[in-house]
Amino acid sequence: MRIAKQWLLDWLDTRLPFEDLGAALTRGGFEVEGAGTTGPALPGVVVGRIAAITAHPHAERLRICTVDCGEDGVRTVVCGAANARLGLKAPLALPGAVLGKRVITEAELRGVRSHGMLCSGAELGLAATEGLWELPEDAPPGMALADYFRFADPYLDVAVTPNRGDCLSVKGVARELAALTGGRFRAPRPRALKVSGVTPHVSVEDKSRCPRYCARLISGMAPDKGSPGWLVERLRVCGASARHPAVDVTNYILFDLGQPLHAFDAALVRGAVVVRGAHPGEEITLLDGATRRLNADDLIIADDEGPLAVAGVMGGRRAAVGPATRSVLLEAAYFRPDTLSRTARRLGLATESALRFERGVDPELCELALERATALILKIAGGVASPAAEHSVPELWPRPEPIRLRLERIRRLLGVGVPRAHVTRLLKGLGMTVTASHGDLLVTAPRFRFDIRAEVDLIEEVARLLGYDEIPAVALSQAPLSARPRALGLRRAADLLVDRDYHEAMTFSLVDPEEQTRLGIPAQALLRNPLAAPWSALRASLIPGLLAAALHNRRRQQGRVRLFEVGTCFRAADSGTAVDEELRLAGVALGPAWPEQWGAPGRLVDFFDVKGDVEVLCALAGATLAVEAGDIPPFLQKGLAATLRVGGETIGFLGGLSPAHRERLGFEEPVFVFEIHAAPLGQPLGGRAQEPPRFPSVRRDLAVVVRADLPAGAVLETVRVNAGPLLQGLVLFDVYQGEGLDLGKKSLALGLTLQDFSRTLTDEVVDGLVAQVLAALKAAHGAELRQ
Incomplete structure (x- = not known):
């Protein structure tokens, strides 16, 4: 996620150089993947306004534009763009400007001299627009395009780990930097809005999956004004493009506050709006143009005619905001992450909105986001805002539980003791509530910190804020560990x-x-x-x-x-x-x-x-x-x-x-x-060294005749059991069936190794043991000694 300097400073009061903020994020456990400026310098490219336009005398597709360049006067430019029109503001590359490998010069086009070139976004290496890049109305003619859009503004590209959904916004990163650097976090102060009209009628059938839902109607907008340059540029830095003031504002609030919003064209909404589970087999055509079949596990926003949006994932086409939209129904909600995650994964949709809801959004943000979005839309496009409708069940919101934090546990895990007052100050800097409790600390994380669940999580926060580099290396004294x-x-x-x-x-x-x-x-x-x-x-x-x-x-x-x-x-x-x-x-x-x-x-x-x-x-x-x-x-x-x-x-x-x-x-x-x-x-062997035997072993081979279907293993087991401790080795070295044996019989040749570690075995002892084994084989299996 790209964080531009000027945008960040809207939320953070700090005197540190911008590059030091990147280093602070790295120390705090965030990966800064890159840095740069938000756009190219583009020397020689200014804002131009078409003051007059006439047909080219020698070419049907070309027109002659008189372009207002502010204090630099006017210039005649030949242009072939289809969207060139009177009053349009577009980038003007003056002679000498370099666009990629191309140098702009004065040139004669079909008999008319052109003093520059009106540009598309693609020609500048920026927005991939068709025709001329239509600039906002507030762009002053003659101003350098890079100055107007603040292309020299540095940015940091920050990779946010999956557990830190609270930092998927400029506000969240600024709040984190304030704690890491000692800067001041500028908490927003919403201003009271002037509202009138009727509160929109909305209802929530599935409160367990949508514990908070807010909506407001804004009517009478003038969308042809377009979004201002600062908003267009901030969206571009985040990878979004300008479309309609209402949509632009909802996208901006998502990146700014981290709260996804959605705007419906109010004129296309039929009847009351309801948040409910989808009916099995219900279908919706989404903004990406694909029609998807829903099931009962999916949560949707619907009206009397059917689904309007897949809650928290993507809106539908039927009530989508278009260029002519003059009234919108603005939505801010909290959807349960597990429900939304399953739906997004099943539908194969990965959207900025779904990403934030999956990782956790603070339910308390809904009101602030709705108020800020309303104020911006009214400022940009005009109109009238209605009172907000709200359905809220606070009992179903995520509720952080107090966690006991032991100072001794901090010392044991980090290897260094941290004073109680210091720990308290660090954690309060993250918005946590800290109270003393029986010699320890009782800490309650803010609602937006979904990753704080246990004492070790709090200790990790202490380590991050202290700085891992500041924790001294301590030699551990312990006995060498052996493998289990x-x-x-x-x-x-x-x-x-x-x-x-x-x-x-x-x-x-x-x-x-x-x-x-x-x-x-x-x-x-x-x-x-x-x-x-x-x-x-x-x-x-x-x-x-x-x-x-x-x-x-x-x-x-x-x-x-x-x-x-x-x-x-x-x-x-x-x-x-x-x-x-x-x-x-x-x-x-x-x-x-x-x-x-x-x-x-x-x-x-x-x-x-x-x-x-x-x-x-x-x-x-x-x-x-x-x-x-x-x-x-x-x-x-x-x-x-x-x-x-x-x-x-x-x-x-x-x-x-x-x-x-x-x-x-x-x-x-x-x-x-x-x-x-x-x-x-x-199992451990547990063996001990043994002295080699001093007395010789005796080998006796036996051939016994048994049933052909008798497993050899049964014969061997009988020998082992009856030979006793003198048996040191037993091997089956031959199996025979055929001539000389009755049908259904087989001969097993066994080799017995006998040894006594305290004396030499005599023939009498060995013969007695062999006779004992043969008797056991006969009794157990009917075995006979082969003659």
Whole structure:
């Protein structure tokens, strides 16, 4: 937002140089994006008035203008602009003036000598007008155009952060500068207006969304006078153009005070005006020319024939002010930000008015803005103002609550103590009410400071006003902080996966509930007010996001894809409306098992590759992973999936995506995924250094015959349970079915490593342990030792 110096000084009494004000804003937390002057110098360009105009004797489209240049007399200028007419005031470039790369000279045009050039706004690099730039009536002939418009006036381009809606105006910035620099803020003093006539009839049906609405009728205007130069120039600096005195004034008040206003052509309003919710399916053609369909969530201004405007966003064409408008209905209101924000976003409209209402407008501004706008319109275009109609429900206005501010808390957060009197003076400079309360301060923010909600907000204000540069650097004395075991464990797990050629991904926490349902994942945490339908649920699993990311990479010629993510998943809590969060680690792998090379034939990644990755993850945390058949998610392929358990508890799953889901999603090769709870990975190892064993281990291999449909994991678990503490290693190293075995049987070859750390194992002990294991296998699974 551009803030011109002279405009700012209407509100701020200060002796500081203008550039110092920019530095003060920067210290106060505002970003000054640029600075400059409001317009070009334009030497040799003056205000000219067409005193006489005649047809060109040798060209139909040209006319000969006698231009009044004030004290410099008159000049003859040949002009081809269609809007050239008697009495028009327009910029006149005298011989020698430079417009861009063009030097104006005296020239003979079709037999008539022209002593200069009447200019359009585009030729001056200013307003993009068609034909001559029509200057206001108060522009004195002969005056330098740059002096009339104060083009040499410096400005600051200030970026206002979203939380500071109170500074989206010259008044707001001036009020902030007064507090930052010690200058004096010139509070406005509205003058009493002379009013007459009948109060306009307006009503508010939806008071909850519009707690304050004011309106006034101004009739008998003379719009042909146009807006004065100072107003036109201030609007131009802010990026707006002059249209009609009433519209120009409403735009000016918006930039000056920060209160959006709207003017309706009163002659086009039918019956009473009402503020109400839109009827579903109701339509309105807005000022941008587009027709938009409304719903019950939209708040509108309407008359007996239908919508006149979308409240706080944009007016409609039906009652729009035009060049011939002589009476207007002037509106000032406070609309609830959340309602207006949803409407503006749904309709795809980003207007200056909507921007301010979304960030918060002080309801108390309505009366001041309406009075100032009325006074300006009457001064510029004449007319008569009616009494103002007002509907107000103060109980529904934003009400700032007192906040307790502790001086000790200021010292702890800023690292420096600030005297009570100094804190009080600083906060009162921002318009806050400060009282003493039990050794602390009780502070109430002004209504326009919507960003002040808690004690830390007040401390931030103290820091801003003190100046961050003035807060001394203090060395903190504290013990070195170490990483939390959980965070350290997860970081080590992530590093391990990166070492195994995985890439870390970060997917969106909001997902499409329908896609979760298609994968068989219940969408338990649905949003009440989602940004869009595809993002209306919190994810219950990391797998959908990783599958989408893997497919995105695969379609972009990434042949070997390995992705993992550590993220939060959500599910509805047993208590009802609450949501439980759980940290998980998940991965997806597809494509070649290893990078392309010459030393070994290539193959695709398989179940056991990914199983190995998960086993190493668990081993890193000191946990022993058991891979078992069990309940698996419906999107995994049966016979190629398993449940993962640690210490008897299920921690996740592992498997290949089913062919049906592979085809639906668009994968052409096998895809393997895993998802585990992150808690076991975050456990500290807590291990101690151990002396290498002094006594040898014993290896015994067993081949047992079991049912062909018996999972090997069940056999291994039985061995672990019955072998006792002497079992130091267990491996399945062969599976056989075929000749020599009965139909429906298979042979599992197991390798048992036995060791006692206090003595050498004897054959008697080992044989007894093996016999114990075989007996347990026979009892549990009907296993027989293969002969």
